[in-house]
Amino acid sequence: xxxxxxxxxxxxxxxxxxxxxxxxxxxxxxxxxxxxxxxxxxxxxxxxxxxxxxxxxxxxxxxxxxxxxxxxxxxxxxxxxxxxxxxxxxxxxxxxxxxxxxxxxxxxxxxxxxxxxxxxxxxxxxxxxxxxxxxxxxxxxxxxxxxxxxxxxxxxxxxxxxxxxxxxxxxxxxxxxxxxxxxxxxxxxxxxxxxxxxxxxxxxxxxxxxxxxxxxxxxxxxxxxxxxxxxxxxxxxxxxxxxxxxxxxxxx
Numbered sequence: 001x002x003x004x005x006x007x008x009x010x011x012x013x014x015x016x017x018x019x020x021x022x023x024x025x026x027x028x029x030x031x032x033x034x035x036x037x038x039x040x041x042x043x044x045x046x047x048x049x050x051x052x053x054x055x056x057x058x059x060x061x062x063x064x065x066x067x068x069x070x071x072x073x074x075x076x077x078x079x080x081x082x083x084x085x086x087x088x089x090x091x092x093x094x095x096x097x098x099x100x101x102x103x104x105x106x107x108x109x110x111x112x113x114x115x116x117x118x119x120x121x122x123x124x125x126x127x128x129x130x131x132x133x134x135x136x137x138x139x140x141x142x143x144x145x146x147x148x149x150x151x152x153x154x155x156x157x158x159x160x161x162x163x164x165x166x167x168x169x170x171x172x173x174x175x176x177x178x179x180x181x182x183x184x185x186x187x188x189x190x191x192x193x194x195x196x197x198x199x200x201x202x203x204x205x206x207x208x209x210x211x212x213x214x215x216x217x218x219x220x221x222x223x224x225x226x227x228x229x230x231x232x233x234x235x236x237x238x239x240x241x242x243x244x245x246x247x248x249x250x251x252x
Contacts, residue, residue: 003097004080006139010072017062017066020132022193027049059183066182067182071178075171076100078093107140108137
């Protein structure tokens with residue numbers, strides 16, 4: 001039953017991944033773009049998205065996350081449906097949960113590495129990335145709870161078993177198809193955002209040119225303020241008045 005709650009969590013993870021992928025494209029092509037995730041030095045998705053740690057083999061991590069979440073949704077739905085059948089199908093359901101737990105543990109460990117990089121290298125956290133880390137942790141914990149086994153028993157099931165269980169071929173096919181679809185979507189989004197960003201830059205440049213022309217003509221045709229000339233003083237006026245000699249008292 002707990003696997004049913006995993007599906008909406010994975011849908012939320014897909015939403016976060018799509019948002020981060022589009023944010024990266026805008027940051028790449030639009031110089032003035034500022035995301036709503038830029039909350040200061042300690043919380044800033046832009047720093048993480050523009051760092052070298054945001055891609056794997058040239059593809060953004062958020063794009064890799066989309067087919068991964070779709071694969072996990074497939075495995076969760078497969079486990080739920082097979083759990084209602086006979087004993088053989090119930091075992092197939094457990095095999096699917098094994099894969100869920102295996103992928104959940106791997107993605108959680110990788111999330112821990114990225115969190116380490118964010119804190120100690122980039123010195124900032126990405127709230128949307130942290131949301132995806134929470135999705136990975138939830139998948140791992142819910143899968144562990146669904147198996148209802150001790151870690152030792154789960155490890156024994158993995159030994160010589162993970163490559164032979166039935167959902168692996170189907171899971172590989174689902175991942176390949178969904179990754180191809182996600183990559184095509186990202187490439188088209190890249191083209192569209194690049195065109196839109198170029199148009200925005202051209203509009204801003206044109207507006208700036210008009211503003212500069214307007215300021216230039218305003219300065220050119222501005223009326224000159226005439227300064228009032230002070231009246232010139234005549235020669236008589238210019239001369240200082242003569243002082244009369246002081247009167248002296250004569251002694252008779």
